[in-house]
Each structure stands twice: as C-alpha cells, then as structure tokens.
Amino acid sequence: MMQVAKKFVAVDARFSEEGELAPLAIYWEDGRKYEIDKILDKRRAASLKAGGIGVRYTVRINGQSRFLWYEEPRWFVEAVIRN
Amino acid sequence: MSATRHMRQTATAVVENRGPGWHGRPVRVLRAVLGFVEASRFYPSLKCAGKPGLDRQGISFCRFVAEFYGVLATAKMADRIILHSDLNSFYASVECFYNPELRALPVAVGGDAEKRHGIVLAKNELAKKYGVKTGEALWQARQKCPGLVVLKPNYSKYIQFSKLAREIYDRYTDRVESFGLDECWLDVSGVAGSIEEGGGIADEIRALMREELGVSVSIGVSWNKIFAKLGSDMKKPDATTCVAKTDFKEKVWILPVADLLYVGRATERKLRKMGVLSIGDLACFDVELLAKVLGANGRMLWGFANGLENSAVRKSGGSPIIKSIGNSTTTPKDLVRADDVKITLYALSESVASRLRDGGVRCRGVVLSIRDKDLFSFQRQAPLEFASSSSKTIFNAAWKLFAVNYPGGKPIRSLGVRAIGLVEEFPSQLSFAGPVLDDERIERLDRSIDFIRERFGYHSAKRALMLVDPALSSLDAKGDHVIHPESFFA
Secondary structure: OEEEEEEEEEEEEEEOOOOOEEEEEEEOOOOOEEEOOEEEEEEEEEEOOOOEEEEEEEEEEOOEEEEEEEEOOEEEEEEEEEO | OOHHHHHHHHHHHHHHOOOOOOOOOHHHHHHHHHHHHHHHHHHHHHHOOOOOOOOHHHHHHHHHHHHHHHHHHHHOOOOOOEEEEEEOOHHHHHHHHHOHHHOOOOEEEEOOHHHOOOEEEEEOHHHHHOOOOOOOEHHHHHHHOOOOEEEOOOHHHHHHHHHHHHHHHHOOOOOEEEOOOOEEEEEOOOOOOOHHHHHHHHHHHHHHHHHHHOOOEEEEEEOOHHHHHHHHHHOOOOOEEEOOOOOHHHHOOOOEHHHOOOOOHHHHHHHHHOOOOEHHHHHHOOHHHHHHHHOHHHHHHHHHHOOOOOOOOOOOOOOOOOOEEEEEEEEEEEEOOHHHHHHHHHHHHHHHHHHHHHOOEEEEEEEEEEEEOOOOEEEEEEEEEEEEOOHHHHHHHHHHHHHHHOOOOOOEEEEEEEEEOOEEOOOOOOOOOHHHHHHHHHHHHHHHHHHHHHHHOHHHOOOHHHHHOHHHHOOOOOOOOOOOOOOOOO
C-alpha cells in the first residue's frame, strides 16, 4: 500500500533582482542531489495529500514533473512511502 | 482585417484584461465593449484629425470610457450583491487538513479541560453525524462519540488561514467585512450585476479555497447581509445558495425564527409566546406589537425578516474603528482569596494595557466583568481621572470596582477587564500633576517589559505576586487572546 507523507527537504534557491524566488536543486535525506531542469508552473496551492499550504512549484527533474511547495520558511514535497 | 473588427477585438481584449472581477460578467463586459467602440468612433472627431484608427492616447481615452460604461452597467442595478462566506467546521477542517490520517475519524477541537475550558469549539462532519455539538462539554461529546479524537486549538494556524482566505476575497472586492475568524461578508455589487452573477463569483471563490487552502466554504448570495448569512447556512459543506427577491419567501421564511441573527434563546422564547415560530411568521407580524414587546430590537428583527436590512459591508484595508479593548478568562480554579483575584486582574490588565499601547491609544474608563461559580454574571464600569495605557492604572481601577461591587461574594469562575473611551495617544495634554507623572513613569516601565517579553517570552518578566500561585499566573492573556465574532453593529 502506498502512503503519502509531508517531507521537508533542503533546497538550493535563488532570488532574482526582481525578488522572484526560484528553486534550483533538491537534496534528499540520503545526500542525493536532484537538479531542477525547469520550473513549469508556480502558483499558490494546497497539498491535500501531505497537508500543507504555500507556493507550489511544478518542476521538471530528470524529465519528470514534480511538485515542490514553499511553505515559509521551509520547502516540502509529497513523499511516497511504500509499506 | 477591417478597422471595425480590429476595434472590437481591441476593445474585448482591453475589457477582458481588467482582472477577475470582470471575467464572466457578461452585462458589464458587453457594456464596456460597446463603450469602447462608441468612444473609438467619436475619438477622431475629438482630435480633429479625421483619420480612422486609434493612437495610444485614443486607446487610453476609449479605455476610460469603456470602464465608465461598465461601471454604469452595474450601477444601474438597484440591488446590492452581498456574499456571506463561512469556512466549514473551520478549526476542525484546518486540523484535518494538516493531519491527513485524521480525516477518516470523528474529530473535535476542544479547550483544555484541566483549565476548565473543556468545551467543543469545532467538529468535523463525521463527529457531527454522532450528534457532537459545538459548545457542549467534552465529556458529553465523548459519551456520544466514544472514538472522538479531541485536539487542542492552534490559533496561530487559524489566524493564518483566515488571513489567506481574506486575500482570496480581496481579489474580488475591497468591501470585505470579517465576522470572526471564519466568516466574512463581501459586497460584490461592483463586479456582479445580478444574484446569479454573484453565485458565479461564489463558485469561483469556493474553487480557489479548495485549491489554494484545501478547505471548503459555504457561501450565501443575496441583496442583504442577513439573507446572505442565512444562505450560507442552508447547504453545507462546500455549496453556494442564492436567495433572490423572487424566492426569499420560499427559502428564508420557512426557517425557524431562531436561525435569524440576534434571535437568542430569550428572544425566541418571547416570540414563541406570541406564536412566532418561523422567520415568515416574524415578517408578517405586526411591527408595532413587536416593538412593544422587544423594543427597538423588535423593529430591527422585523426588518431583518423582511429583507430590509441595508447596512454597508465595511471596506477592508482601513483600520477598523476600535471602541474598546478587553480580555477575559475562565480561571483554572475558582477565585476565592483576594490574591487570586489580584493575580488574575494583573494578568488581564497587563494584556489590555499592552494592546492599548500597540494600538497607539489610551483609555478613559475601565469595565470589570465578573461571573461567579453559579454562572451569574454582571459588569461594572468606572471612568479614569486621566487617559492612560499603563497596566497599574487599569489594574487599580479594576480592583477598586471589584472591592466596591463584590465584597465577600461567591467564588469567581471568570473575570474580564475592558478598556473603554479610547483616545489617540498623541497629542496628549501635558501635565505636572503627580498622578499623571507617575502614570507616565509606569507606562515607560510597561514598555520596557513589553520589549523584554517580546524578545524572551511572556513569562520572562512578571510581578512578584505572580509567584504566589503559578497555576493562576500561567495565563498569558495577550498571547492567548482570540478574536471572537464581533458585534454585527460594531
């Protein structure tokens, strides 16, 4: 059975001159680093599965799109837990 | 492309890009497009150029006319379009949102039973099915629903959600009036031309709430605040209910009279004696007779029932007119000794004084509320000699009121201190009188303590008296302060 949990992650991010915040890479707890190829979308949205609100970035990592939330001051993802 | 078609397309693009309030409002958009086209025809003669087409100045001019036409289209509608948005089972919804594993369980948010605040503040839909009611004791709720999950309230989260919900409302209108943390009225007359269009905005807001905040709202749409509020209660959760002038008798008049705002238990009892059971009964009742029995409230309620309520939805953004600042608390144990009362009054007075200073105001009077262990309650008030925001002056006034009005009374269950007659802090009358100078000195001391508490926490600095009873002095009246629904007439 698959469950979804709220997983806070470390993120490299950059502020532009206009003050726009853009995530660049996500660090997983085992030390793996996932570079973000592209930000596909950015909007205020809730994560019903994980229970969190904030600015949701739809990002492309290794050709796959994933959601990444900025719930000030932390970043989180919906992590899949396999029992 | 012909010049006229180009003009129409420009007009539609200009008008459609006016923001969310314009989208899907056919009457307004159509009027505005017409306005733009007419203005663009008129513009060449205005410039005396005689050339067809528009320069940049012309587009600005036509935009202005279009806006004017659009506003005129809605201004012509005599009725206001009021929305009442109610966040469903607010506290419980927020808790279930943050704890997905609880969503399949009956959940209630309740006060701390050990501090004698043990009542149900909110419950989710599942708990509601078991008959759990807001306001009942937690032990009663647990009897009805043995598996009930009771969570402590987390007000900072609720306030954050309330602010975010308000941001969504603000996208549609600047006329947003809060009624507690979970309810708001919105006057969308500027962007909706009819109740149906108001219903369309309500549906958009519901979708945004689900998507952005993960919670649901019920929204009532009507031409007055009272019927809009009744509408939001009709269908729950996550629904829109429109109450128009054509159908309010079928929808509203059949409801029990107790559903009406400001019909409490006592008023309901009086109305029942007169044979008034439903809102329709009230609307058709002799208003003069109602006024005789219920006074001015009788006339007001009769107006409510007939849809005659016409108070404005207050604008958001501007600071509300604050008439008083107060704090009250139900203490963890009954107050018997004078020191018990002093400790509680100090905690309340310090909070009230600090909030006065935060708001840049001083008070000219103090109100003391007392509720004894038999739940009998009363209030007494006294003026101050000079306007003050020092905790000591407010405490002295409250203590004096207590000593005069409650000598040797029953043990006390709850106390409240309220500052009234608020005046701006500056400019203030300069004085060389002793008490005023003392008050200013204490006020400076209070500000220093505010600063220490802000940096190191509320309990980092306290009066020696507070050490006598740690249970009573654990109250952080300011930090624990919760905004309850204010009066409809505030």
